[in-house]
Amino acid sequence: MKKLNIKLEDLRQQNLKELFKILEGLFTEFGVEFYILGAVARDAWYAKRQIGSRTTRDVDFALYVSTQEQYDEIIKRLLNRHGFSELKGIPFRLQTPFGYTIDLIPFGEISIDDAVLPDKTWDRPVFVNGFKETFEHGLVPVEVEEDSSLTFRVASLASIVLLKLIAYDDRPERRNTDPADISDIILNFFDIESEVIYEDHNDLFERNLELHEIAAVVIGREMSEILSSNEALGDRMLRILSLEKRTQQKMVEAMAVNGITLDQAERWIQLIQEGIVK
Numbered sequence: 591m592k593k594l595n596i597k598l599e600d601l602r603q604q605n606l607k608e609l610f611k612i613l614e615g616l617f618t619e620f621g622v623e624f625y626i627l628g629a630v631a632r633d634a635w636y637a638k639r640q641i642g643s644r645t646t647r648d649v650d651f652a653l654y655v656s657t658q659e660q661y662d663e664i665i666k667r668l669l670n671r672h673g674f675s676e677l678k679g680i681p682f683r684l685q686t687p688f689g690y691t692i693d694l695i696p697f698g699e700i701s702i703d704d705a706v707l708p709d710k711t712w713d714r715p716v717f718v719n720g721f722k723e724t725f726e727h728g729l730v731p732v733e734v735e736e737d738s739s740l741t742f743r744v745a746s747l748a749s750i751v752l753l754k755l756i757a758y759d760d761r762p763e764r765r766n767t768d769p770a771d772i773s774d775i776i777l778n779f780f781d782i783e784s785e786v787i788y789e790d791h792n793d794l795f796e797r798n799l800e801l802h803e804i805a806a807v808v809i810g811r812e813m814s815e816i817l818s819s820n821e822a823l824g825d826r827m828l829r830i831l832s833l834e835k836r837t838q839q840k841m842v843e844a845m846a847v848n849g850i851t852l853d854q855a856e857r858w859i860q861l862i863q864e865g866i867v868k
Contacts, residue, residue, distance in 0.1 A: 593733045594744065600637035601630055602645055605688035610740050612672050613651070620664055623654045624742070625729050627753060628693075631744040632775065634732060639781050643774070644767070647690040652721050654698040661696045681716055697721035719756045720816075723823060724749040728816040747775055747782065748812035751862075752827070755841075759830050762837050769844035776858050777850075779805035799861075806858040810865020817866065824866070831863040 598606045617624055626634070628650035629643070636643050655661045665684070668674040673687040683693050696706055697718040704719040728749030734740040745753065754768040780787060780801040787794070787808055794804045817824035833839055833856070845855035 593731050594634060594638065595733045595735065596634050596637050597735045600640075601633050603630065603647075603649060603688075603690060605686075606649075607734075607737060607740070609649070609686060609688060609692070610742065612668075614740065614742065616664055616667055617653070620660055621656075622660065622664065623725070624651050625725060625745060626650065626742060627652055627724070627745040627750065632747070632750055632771070634744045635747050635782055636778065639778070641778050641782070644771075648693060649690065650693045650695065652718075652725065653694055653696050654722075654725055655696045656699050658700050661694075661700065665694070695721070697725075717756075717760050719760070719823060719826070720749075720753050723816050723820050724753065726816075726819060728752070728812070746812060747779055748809045749816060751775055751809055752813050752816060755827065755830050758841050759837060762840065766844070769841050770847045773845040773847060773850055773855060773858075776802055776805050776809065779809060783808070802854075803857065803861055806861035807865040810862040811868075812865075813862065814866045828863060828866065831859050831866070833859060 603609075613624075625631075626649065628648065629646040630649045633643055653661065653664075655664075665676075668684060669676065674684045677683045677685055677691065682695050683691055685691055695716070695718060700706060701718055701722075704717060706716050706718055724745055728746045729743040730746050731741070731743050751772055754765075754772055758765040758768040783805075787804065791804070791808050791811065794807055799807070813827065814824075817827060830838055833842055842855045842859055843852060845858070846852045
């Protein structure tokens with residue numbers, strides 16, 4: 591994919607440059623690859639068209655780590671040398687010296703059945719379904735206008751939708767903002783990715799589709815590439831999009847906000863599913 595050019599100030603988090611310098615140096619030292627997901631990844635895309643969004647004080651990082659010891663040592667360095675602090679009762683989350691929090695979510699070789707345990711005393715796993723597939727097929731390199739030495743990647747918009755669908759399906763009681771976020775991405779996707787759509791998906795203009803509907807199909811097509819290496823996860827995504835369970839029905843109902851009708855939300859889900867299958 592083409593690089594995404596951003597200004598750090600557009601991500602609406604102070605001292606991001608300082609944070610990235612600390613983390614990039616540490617991750618490089620330990621041979622850990624990472625990417626940014628969640629609201630900051632979304633805002634990196636929205637900045638492309640100066641689109642406003644709900645603010646957040648969190649930055650989410652996905653870390654591809656080999657061993658638990660490797661991850662523990664990274665956390666130890668941040669606590670002992672850089673002024674970070676732990677938040678009790680919230681796994682993988684640290685308070686930064688810059689006034690906001692970060693989530694450092696490990697995945698890869700330390701995960702078991704697509705879940706990771708924060709530590710031996712924690713009795714509930716944290717699921718990382720889709721993290722590895724996003725790492726392999728759903729990332730975009732970022733070029734920072736203020737400092738070309740910063741080199742990191744963010745999840746694509748389709749990857750963000752994918753991870754939000756999975757996260758809501760896992761923990762709907764904790765993920766109440768995900769459905770509205772999915773709708774918002776669909777509403778803005780065509781404007782942000784119009785160049786890609788005209789170049790690679792112009793067949794969709796032969797159909798009688800609204801621009802938002804075209805966006806939903808393209809999101810599904812990009813999801814299909816992300817899911818191509820994991821048939822089981824692909825099957826799960828199609829089950830989520832089938833809206834057969836009450837949890838999935840509640841999700842699409844929650845997508846119908848800010849003037850979006852339930853029929854529109856259901857249509858978008860149907861078209862994402864179509865994009866994956868075809």
